[in-house]
Amino acid sequence: ILQKNGEGNLILFCRDVHFAELIGAILGDGTVTEYQMILYSNASDEIEYSQFLADLVTKVFHVPTATHRVRNYGVIKVACSRTEIVAHLQKAGVGIGNKVRRQAGVPLWIKHNNAFAQACMRGLVDTDGCVYLDRHRVKGQNYSSLCIAFTNVSMPLLDFVFETWKSLGFHPTRHRRDVRLRRREEVIKYAKQVGFSNSKHARKIQV
Numbered sequence: 001i002l003q004k005n006g007e008g009n010l011i012l013f014c015r016d017v018h019f020a021e022l023i024g025a026i027l028g029d030g031t032v033t034e035y036q037m038i039l040y041s042n043a044s045d046e047i048e049y050s051q052f053l054a055d056l057v058t059k060v061f062h063v064p065t066a067t068h069r070v071r072n073y074g075v076i077k078v079a080c081s082r083t084e085i086v087a088h089l090q091k092a093g094v095g096i097g098n099k100v101r102r103q104a105g106v107p108l109w110i111k112h113n114n115a116f117a118q119a120c121m122r123g124l125v126d127t128d129g130c131v132y133l134d135r136h137r138v139k140g141q142n143y144s145s146l147c148i149a150f151t152n153v154s155m156p157l158l159d160f161v162f163e164t165w166k167s168l169g170f171h172p173t174r175h176r177r178d179v180r181l182r183r184r185e186e187v188i189k190y191a192k193q194v195g196f197s198n199s200k201h202a203r204k205i206q207v
Contacts, residue, residue, distance in 0.1 A: 015092065015109060015136055019060050020116040021197065023094055024123020025053060032096050039078040042174050042200075043069050049126065049198040050076040056197075061085050077129060105156030114167075120186055121164045126198035128152050134182065146187045146205065151178040168193065175182060 025034065030039040037118040041050035041057070054065045057080055066079045088095065093107025110116040135142065150161045162179045165172040170186045172179050181187050185203065196202040 014060075016114075017115055019092070020110050020113075020119040021123040022053075022056050022060050023089075023092065023107065023110065024093060024125075025127050026043055026057075026089075026105065026123075027099065027120075028124045028127030028129075028152070030127070031099070032086060032094055034096060035083055035086060036079055036081045037085055037089060038080075040077045041078070041201060043071075043074045043076050043153040045200050046198065047076065049200065050078055052197050054078045061088075074187075077095065079119035100153050104154050106160045111160070117160075117164050118168075121161055122124055122194050122197060124152075124161060125150050125194075126201065128157075129201065131187070131201045145182060146184045147180040148190060148201075149178050150180070153177055165190075189192050 013067065016201065025039055026037065029041070029074070030037065032038075032144065037051075037057075039053045041047070050067060051085070053065050056066050057063070057078065061080065061082075064081060066081070067076065068135060069076050086096070093109065095102055095104055099206070104170075106117075106120055110120045125148065126199060133144050133147055134147045135144045152158055158174070158177070158179055162172050162174055165179070170181055171183060172181055174180075181190060191202070191205045
């Protein structure tokens with residue numbers, strides 16, 4: 001897909017795994033307005049990931065980003081203020097405005113390609129997911145298991161992660177606003193097969 005940048009030069013936008021992962025990150029913890037795309041990261045433990053996102057935007061769109069820390073909110077913003085980028089995101093199926101109100105979902109071109117779906121899911125889990133140790137007690141015995149949870153208020157995004165996990169042979173559970181992988185062997189398989197770009201999650205799993 002060809003577009004003109006601000007200098008009038010033609011640039012090529014490709015629908016590939018990098019773009020699919022970026023869309024996952026936008027749908028997970030980003031926003032798109034009429035003039036800007038913004039990605040958010042936690043300033044306390046996602047500095048490396050914010051740099052990854054900035055590099056990913058440049059890789060996909062061939063443009064620089066503006067990154068700065070919003071101290072009052074404890075977040076890092078990676079922003080790209082170019083109308084041609086916003087226009088391309090719309091053509092790719094990423095809507096503008098409040099994701100909860102419009103119940104944002106994953107574009108069909110991603111759903112219909114296994115590699116794109118896994119990359120998009122990685123972006124979603126990296127932003128709106130967590131890796132944690134689930135501790136519980138059964139018949140007087142203490143147990144703990146490594147889990148992955150994806151939490152969101154958009155039902156289409158929950159559907160997408162749940163169905164993509166099932167397509168990979170996993171056994172996810174679902175309750176209200178989250179879907180989870182609760183079997184340790186499946187968490188390890190996810191880390192090996194899909195992986196994390198957010199090192200905060202990767203550090204919690206030994207593979």
